[in-house]
Amino acid sequence: MKEAGFPLGVLLLFVVAYITDYSIILLIKGGNLSSTKTYQELVKKTYGLVGYLILSTLQFLYPFIAMISYNIITGDTITKVFQRIPGVGLDNVLTDRHFIILVTTIIFTLPISLYRDIAKLGKVSLLSLILTIVILIIVMVRTVTFSPQVPKSENAWIFAKSNAVQAIGVMSFGDVFENYCRDDNLATFGRFCYGVTVILTFPLECFVTREVIANVFFHGNLSTVFHVVVTVVIIAVATGVSLMYDCLGIVLELNGVLSATPLVFIIPSACYLKLSKERWNHSDNLKSCLILALGVLVMAVGFVMTVLHPQECSHGKEMFYCFPSNVSIHNSTLPP
8 A cells, every 4th residue: 555555556456356266267278178187287288398488487486485474573573572571671682683583483483384285284273264254353442442542644545646656565464563562452463463373374384485486396206304494404505595685675576576576477378378279359268368468567667666665674674653753753854
């Protein structure tokens, strides 16, 4: 909403949801036309080995970068939870994001990620879903109770802003609890639930990255030793990057425009257009062309905008409206 403008932001949510749904339909239709059952088989049969390798690279990068994002969120979120514990100051090891990321990785995410069967993550996913519902309730409650404390933004209802393309890149998830004050106990509980949800979701992304590596380099089968080695290497690299770099906004934007956009917009449409036997003016062909063109536009413009106008990295920064004196000063400087 902030990057795109409120009305356009809402509209983009519905448009992207529709395109995502329609892209899945195109994948199914493409699979039927090519007699294939998986995304990888479809692309390999349509565009050969080169297409398969490009798809595999994107399928690896998207969850891998998501893992980095999850670690950044965990470090930012859990440290704020510990800061609310009496006696835990800013100099305490529990408020150090590097320590929190390392501990959660070693104790939780790594052991869970070592499961070979994704079905064993069913209970973990159920708990994550329950916590997500709790988070939504907390956000809705705070929408009513916290809004009066936040001063009105200038041009808040403007229809569209120049960063609309960048908004698509961060639409999948953002660190919502960065907007709440540290002394907000309900938000602190929400941060705890959010942190646990992110920790429990991490292994699912790791499973995808490991499967891609197994399919490309090991013909789909990993021995027990290689399973452990590949898992540890993936998590170690993701953790290392998240320890060195903590600007979540740029990570989300690049992942959205460079990985998610071609996976959802471009490749399904390109596969269907090549396989389709319908006339050029058939509705599916026209929609596919439109989605393909939109995907290329979003990818190109989004990347350029991210490089030229990166989001400000505000890691650990308290929002100005959390300090009453700053709110009064801010209000006094706004035009009448």
